Amino acid sequence: MQELINRAKELLADGTVARVLGWREGDMSYNPEVAYFNSAEELDKFVYNGFCAANLSKYMIEASKLEGKTLVFLKPCDTYSFNQLLKEHRVDREKAYIIGVGCCGKLNVEAIKAMGIKGIQSIEIDDACETLTVKTIYGDKTVAYKDAMLERCHVCKGKEHMVYDELMGESRDTVDAERFAEVEKIEAMSPAEKFAFFQAELSKCIRCNACRNVCPACSCRKCVFDSNKFDSAQKANVDSFEEKMFHIIRAFHVAGRCTDCGECSRVCPQGIPLHLFNRKFIKDINKFYGEFKAGEDAETKGPLTNFTFDDVEPCDAVERG
Amino acid sequence: MQRIGVFVCHCGSNIAATVDVKKVVEIVRNEPGVVHAEDYQYMCSEAGQALIAKAIAEKNLSGIVVCSCSPRMHEATFRKAAERAGLNPYMVEIANIREHCSWIHKNVEEATEKAVILARAAIAKVNLNAPLKAGESRVTKRALVIGGGIAGIQTALDIADAGYEVDIVEKTPSIGGRMSQLDKTFPTLDCSACILTPKMVEAAAHEKITIYTYSEVEKVSGFVGDFTVDIRKKARSVDMDKCTGCGVCQEKCPSKKTPSEFNRGLGNRSAIYTPFAQAIPNVPVIDRDACIKFKTGKCGICSKVCQAGAIDYEQKDEIVTEKYGAIVVATGFDTIKLDKYDEYAYNQSKDVITSLELERVMNAAGPTKGHLERLSDGKHPKNIVFIQCVGSRCSDDRGKPYCSKICCMYTAKHAMLIRDKYPDVNVTVFYIDVRTPGKNFDEFYRRAVEDYGVNYIKGQVGKVAPQPDGSLLVQGVDLLDNKQILMEADMVVLATVIEPDPSVRKIATMLTASIDTNNFLTESHAKLRPVESPTAGVFLSGVCQGPKDIPETVAQAGAAAVKAIGLLAKDKLLTNPCTAKPDELLCNGCSACANVCPYGAITYETKLINDHGIREERRVAQVNNALCQGCGACTVTCPSGAMDLQGFSNRQIIAEVDAICR
Numbered sequence: 012m013q014e015l016i017n018r019a020k021e022l023l024a025d026g027t028v029a030r031v032l033g034w035r036e037g038d039m040s041y042n043p044e045v046a047y048f049n050s051a052e053e054l055d056k057f058v059y060n061g062f063c064a065a066n067l068s069k070y071m072i073e074a075s076k077l078e079g080k081t082l083v084f085l086k087p088c089d090t091y092s093f094n095q096l097l098k099e100h101r102v103d104r105e106k107a108y109i110i111g112v113g114c115c116g117k118l119n120v121e122a123i124k125a126m127g128i129k130g131i132q133s134i135e136i137d138d139a140c141e142t143l144t145v146k147t148i149y150g151d152k153t154v155a156y157k158d159a160m161l162e163r164c165h166v167c168k169g170k171e172h173m174v175y176d177e178l179m180g181e182s183r184d185t186v187d188a189e190r191f192a193e194v195e196k197i198e199a200m201s202p203a204e205k206f207a208f209f210q211a212e213l214s215k216c217i218r219c220n221a222c223r224n225v226c227p228a229c230s231c232r233k234c235v236f237d238s239n240k241f242d243s244a245q246k247a248n249v250d251s252f253e254e255k256m257f258h259i260i261r262a263f264h265v266a267g268r269c270t271d272c273g274e275c276s277r278v279c280p281q282g283i284p285l286h287l288f289n290r291k292f293i294k295d296i297n298k299f300y301g302e303f304k305a306g307e308d309a310e311t312k313g314p315l316t317n318f319t320f321d322d323v324e325p326c327d328a329v330e331r332g
Numbered sequence: 333m334q335r336i337g338v339f340v341c342h343c344g345s346n347i348a349a350t351v352d353v354k355k356v357v358e359i360v361r362n363e364p365g366v367v368h369a370e371d372y373q374y375m376c377s378e379a380g381q382a383l384i385a386k387a388i389a390e391k392n393l394s395g396i397v398v399c400s401c402s403p404r405m406h407e408a409t410f411r412k413a414a415e416r417a418g419l420n421p422y423m424v425e426i427a428n429i430r431e432h433c434s435w436i437h438k439n440v441e442e443a444t445e446k447a448v449i450l451a452r453a454a455i456a457k458v459n460l461n462a463p464l465k466a467g468e469s470r471v472t473k474r475a476l477v478i479g480g481g482i483a484g485i486q487t488a489l490d491i492a493d494a495g496y497e498v499d500i501v502e503k504t505p506s507i508g509g510r511m512s513q514l515d516k517t518f519p520t521l522d523c524s525a526c527i528l529t530p531k532m533v534e535a536a537a538h539e540k541i542t543i544y545t546y547s548e549v550e551k552v553s554g555f556v557g558d559f560t561v562d563i564r565k566k567a568r569s570v571d572m573d574k575c576t577g578c579g580v581c582q583e584k585c586p587s588k589k590t591p592s593e594f595n596r597g598l599g600n601r602s603a604i605y606t607p608f609a610q611a612i613p614n615v616p617v618i619d620r621d622a623c624i625k626f627k628t629g630k631c632g633i634c635s636k637v638c639q640a641g642a643i644d645y646e647q648k649d650e651i652v653t654e655k656y657g658a659i660v661v662a663t664g665f666d667t668i669k670l671d672k673y674d675e676y677a678y679n680q681s682k683d684v685i686t687s688l689e690l691e692r693v694m695n696a697a698g699p700t701k702g703h704l705e706r707l708s709d710g711k712h713p714k715n716i717v718f719i720q721c722v723g724s725r726c727s728d729d730r731g732k733p734y735c736s737k738i739c740c741m742y743t744a745k746h747a748m749l750i751r752d753k754y755p756d757v758n759v760t761v762f763y764i765d766v767r768t769p770g771k772n773f774d775e776f777y778r779r780a781v782e783d784y785g786v787n788y789i790k791g792q793v794g795k796v797a798p799q800p801d802g803s804l805l806v807q808g809v810d811l812l813d814n815k816q817i818l819m820e821a822d823m824v825v826l827a828t829v830i831e832p833d834p835s836v837r838k839i840a841t842m843l844t845a846s847i848d849t850n851n852f853l854t855e856s857h858a859k860l861r862p863v864e865s866p867t868a869g870v871f872l873s874g875v876c877q878g879p880k881d882i883p884e885t886v887a888q889a890g891a892a893a894v895k896a897i898g899l900l901a902k903d904k905l906l907t908n909p910c911t912a913k914p915d916e917l918l919c920n921g922c923s924a925c926a927n928v929c930p931y932g933a934i935t936y937e938t939k940l941i942n943d944h945g946i947r948e949e950r951r952v953a954q955v956n957n958a959l960c961q962g963c964g965a966c967t968v969t970c971p972s973g974a975m976d977l978q979g980f981s982n983r984q985i986i987a988e989v990d991a992i993c994r
Contacts, residue, residue, distance in 0.1 A: 098923075238918070
């Protein structure tokens with residue numbers, strides 16, 4: 012962490028960058044928050060640890076409008092989002108100085124709570140990222156790092172950064188689950204079971220819009236749910252149709268652009284596994300158009316916004332399910 | 333608020349027999365915006381149109397809904413009527429209560445309810461309509477014909493004779509197509525080459541016709557009147573200008589083991605070859621996959637023997653880009669592969685051949701120099717069995733559901749020619765039906781039966797079994813005598829189903845021209861617009877649209893030419909005003925719309941935007957109205973809903989859906 016701070020200070024000092032985009036301590040040790048740092052002094056509050064899960068790519072949309080370059084720390088998976096935004100002309104590569112930071116998997120405090128650990132005061136992570144010491148009002152508890160990881164880290168896209176100016180720190184393999192296993196489970200359900208599943212999950216939605224606001228693919232200047240130009244503007248959850256409508260439309264809007272960064276599920280206060288929608292789209296795209304990773308580069312046209320003679324015919328797509 | 337008039341048509345009994353039109357009028361009268369509603373026997377008649385004009389004037393209507401037939405039938409009629417009455421033509425909406433309603437329902441109550449719902453949807457849309465004005469686009473006075481068979485040649489000649497430039501693109505090294513492979517033609521038995529060659533020569537010599545052989549259409553952009561097409565001229569490895577067509581290179585070429593495409597693989601050709609003697613242009617190509625020079629780097633004999641110095645091993649593919657006002661597709665057909673028909677032993681015996689192969693066998697320039705002989709041992713056959721409908725009229729996925737239309741006639745021709753030249757040969761034809769609708773066709777078939785003693789057996793063949801002695805045992809059934817038949821044959825000829833040339837799928841996609849489940853190009857109207865594709869400016873000639881014989885193909889080729897000429901004769905076309913329009917305040921600048929636009933109508937511009945007081949430079953989409961064809965691909969791709977289609981706005985569509993779901 013200290014190396015990151017030192018390097019950031021250097022880049023600020025020599026004028027390479029005008030500000031730094033990173034994470035600083037939050038009110039609890041397990042919820043660092045996204046922050047801009049404009050000076051060396053401010054950087055003393057900078058943190059980078061297992062809880063710094065937030066994907067900073069989307070912040071670069073606004074940072075691209077500011078004077079000078081912004082130093083941004085991106086984890087391997089975050090770089091996919093940055094590339095996708097670059098492809099969509101939403102961020103300016105010239106305005107970003109990207110340090111690709113290592114990642115050994117990011118943590119989910121909800122997973123720790125789900126283990127029955129209550130009254131958490133603080134969480135300490137050992138240097139090797141092997142164990143967590145959870146200090147609670149009932150005493151200390153020890154948790155294996157791996158067991159507290161976010162779902163997305165169990166199906167990690169890899170240790171490689173897709174775009175960067177320099178790299179710092181080591182990453183490690185965290186994959187220990189099948190990426191599409193959950194999707195396959197839902198695919199195997201009967202239509203009635205599927206409906207019941209999504210009804211149960213989505214009825215928890217409180218329409219706080221956190222998923223949309225955090226999503227790097229949901230970067231519209233004006234979201235259709237906020238615009239009075241359409242009849243889809245933000246509505247109260249007066250019936251169970253509204254939230255389904257919202258999530259289904261959102262899934263369609265990000266289809267082919269979603270990098271599966273998992274931020275939607277991470278920030279959902281209701282614990283809805285929102286990433287499943289997007290992952291179903293990714294699975295289908297892979298099946299029908301060949302393996303495609305949104306954000307792998309900033310140039311390739313996505314299969315849904317491109318046409319080739321090899322494209323699957325709609326009738327075949329229906330047949331193949 | 334709009335002032336809407338609703339006009340419900342009886343269409344004689346077409347609508348009124350199933351839809352209670354009076355009831356529809358009474359119900360829609362109370363819809364929001366509706367100030368006038370009436371019904372009439374034939375709304376499209378002079379009197380019906382007069383009713384509409386009168387109502388527009390008297391009730392000061394701002395929009396109208398006509399509940400009648402499909403907009404494909406009469407939308408233009410009613411738009412013109414409205415325009416004459418002083419209304420913007422785009423303030424007219426059609427509710428299709430005939431094809432979508434009365435024709436497909438039997439119950440009057442249900443059909444009436446549906447008619448009301450369809451009317452409501454149209455009314456909901458008109459409530460949000462705004463007047464639109466059509467622009468103009470220019471017409472490039474040049475036509476492209478894809479395919480250089482008899483269909484393409486005839487179309488090109490007719491267009492060129494009318495005074496317009498025409499380019500023919502042919503993928504093989506010569507024009508001529510399937511017809512050049514035929515020996516004789518029914519029902520007059522004239523030699524195919526004798527009647528085709530003069531046409532080929534005429535096309536080649538015509539000052540308005542440019543022929544690109546050994547070339548393929550690579551890319552098509554633009555729209556009716558203004559297509560831009562990339563043509564790939566494949567490297568011939570022979571300089572067209574220098575070559576004299578002497579043919580020495582082909583004689584001396586040491587690589588002579590490539591199956592000849594022209595002879596359907598029944599004979600071999602050299603690596604440098606012209607497909608047939610009368611080929612146009614009479615310039616060979618080097619098949620680089622077969623050429624020893626290209627494979628090993630050593631040889632070069634053709635180059636050494638060429639007096640003209642025309643051989644050019646370094647030649648590269650060349651892309652020619654040309655603009656066209658009209659495109660005619662004439663891609664023709666091929667016979668299907670017979671892999672799924674093991675029972676006919678086509679892949680097991682050389683003496684089981686297709687009818688097209690028999691054409692080559694019968695032809696003096698063919699692999700047997702025109703002598704009828706078994707391909708296995710060169711012996712003169714005594715018994716020949718023809719099997720009809722191999723893959724035609726087939727209900728499973730081995731063949732095709734349609735009738736190939738030409739087989740009955742060419743089989744009668746083959747049978748007759750064989751019996752005429754070799755009276756010692758017994759000819760048997762197994763058939764399901766004999767179909768001979770055409771001028772002098774039935775007479776022709778009867779001659780085969782009555783004058784030439786061809787043995788026609790109604791029934792199909794279940795199996796052709798090659799015997800150890802080389803003969804073929806044919807097991808069939810005679811349906812009229814209701815008995816099994818076992819007969820020995822020396823040769824079996826299969827009337828194999830024809831299918832559109834496989835290249836048509838790619839071409840149809842490039843042209844955004846629709847094809848049916850059998851890959852035949854779809855006509856705009858099966859009866860009234862048989863040579864026009866639903867894609868404006870694209871016309872259909874020959875078998876690419878459906879099975880045809882030569883007389884029909886030539887007639888259709890002429891018809892397609894006339895349609896193309898009608899288009900090229902115009903200087904300007906009215907453009908569709910229903911084009912995409914971006915809302916710059918909502919645009920993210922993401923390029924998704926430009927990526928999906930098939931017409932290249934969307935570009936991006938960085939400009940100063942004032943978004944409710946926030947002034948900033950933004951990258952925003954711009955639509956070129958002359959290029960936009962209103963397909964709407966951009967509107968559904970845009971995640972922020974910034975792109976909208978004039979005349980079919982998101983709001984209008986949702987209003988229609990809401991009206992239907994109400």
